[in-house]
Amino acid sequence: MLLVVGVDGLGYYNLRGNLKPYFTFLSKLSEKYNTVKIKLDIGCSPINWTRIFSGQTLRKYTSYLTPVNPQKTKWRLIRRDELPVKFIWETHPDTVAINIPVVLPPISNIPDFKPVRYGIPLYINEFLEEIDKVKEAALKYLRKNKNVLCVFSTVDRLLHITANPIKYAKILFPLDGAIKTLITEALERNYHFIIVSDHGMQRISNELEGEFHLRTDIPGIRNIVKNIHQHDSFALYISNLDDYPQKLTDIYWIMRSHL
Numbered sequence: 001m002l003l004v005v006g007v008d009g010l011g012y013y014n015l016r017g018n019l020k021p022y023f024t025f026l027s028k029l030s031e032k033y034n035t036v037k038i039k040l041d042i043g044c045s046p047i048n049w050t051r052i053f054s055g056q057t058l059r060k061y062t063s064y065l066t067p068v069n070p071q072k073t074k075w076r077l078i079r080r081d082e083l084p085v086k087f088i089w090e091t092h093p094d095t096v097a098i099n100i101p102v103v104l105p106p107i108s109n110i111p112d113f114k115p116v117r118y119g120i121p122l123y124i125n126e127f128l129e130e131i132d133k134v135k136e137a138a139l140k141y142l143r144k145n146k147n148v149l150c151v152f153s154t155v156d157r158l159l160h161i162t163a164n165p166i167k168y169a170k171i172l173f174p175l176d177g178a179i180k181t182l183i184t185e186a187l188e189r190n191y192h193f194i195i196v197s198d199h200g201m202q203r204i205s206n207e208l209e210g211e212f213h214l215r216t217d218i219p220g221i222r223n224i225v226k227n228i229h230q231h232d233s234f235a236l237y238i239s240n241l242d243d244y245p246q247k248l249t250d251i252y253w254i255m256r257s258h259l
C-alpha cells in the first residue's frame with residue numbers, strides 16, 4: 001500500500017535551510033529515509049504536478065489560467081478535460097486523490113473533501129483549514145486501507161506572500177504535525193510512503209509581506225501581485241522505498257509499480 005504526500009513549494013533546500021526549524025518531523029524523516037534532490041528544468045506547478053501524477057510532460061502547461069480574449073484582459077481556469085493525459089487515480093480508480101493541484105481548483109475523487117478557496121489559501125485561518133481537512137481526509141482513507149495521494153498547497157502559497165517568521169510558526173508547525181500524523185499512521189500499517197514537491201521557494205524581496213487582489217474576471221480567485229518568494233528549481237523526494245528518481249516523471253513510475 002502507498003501513501004503519497006505532496007508538499008507544494010517545499011524544495012530540497014528549503015527543508016535543509018530556511019524552513020528547517022519548522023519541520024522537525026520532516027527533517028528527522030529525511031535523515032532516516034531515502035532523500036533525493038531533484039534538479040528541475042522548470043519550477044512550475046501545473047507542469048510539474050502533471051508530471052508527477054501522469055508521467056507526462058505538457059510543456060505548454062505553464063499556467064492554471066488561459067486568456068479568453070485576444071487582448072488578454074479576461075482569463076479563465078483551464079479544465080481537467082483540456083489536459084491530454086491520464087492521471088494515476090484514473091487508471092487506478094481504487095486510489096484516493098485529495099487536493100491534487102494539476103488544475104485549479106485541485107482534483108479530489110472522494111465525495112467528502114472540498115478544496116479551500118479553490119486551492120489557494122492565503123489567510124492564516126484558510127491555511128489551517130486546508131491542513132486540517134487534507135489531513136483528516138487522508139487519515140480516514142488510510143484507515144480504510146486505501147492507497148492515498150494528497151497534496152498540501154501551504155508552503156507555496158505562504159511563501160509567495162510572506163517571509164514573516166511568526167506566520168511561518170503558526171502555519172508550518174501544524175503542517176509538519178499533520179505530515180507526522182499521516183506518515184506515522186502509514187508506517188504502523190506497513191505502507192510505503194513518498195513525500196514529494198513540485199519545486200522549492202527562493203526569496204526575491206527584502207520585504208516581509210506581499211500583496212494579493214481579488215480578480216475581477218474569475219469569481220473567487222485571488223492574484224498575488226507582490227511576491228516575497230518565487231519558485232526555485234529543486235524538488236524534494238523522501239521515501240521508504242529504495243528508488244532514486246532523477247526527474248519528476250520517474251516518481252510516477254515508482255508510484256505505478258507500488259499501486
Ligand SMILES: [Zn+2]
Binds near residue numbers: 008199
Ligand atoms: Zn507549486
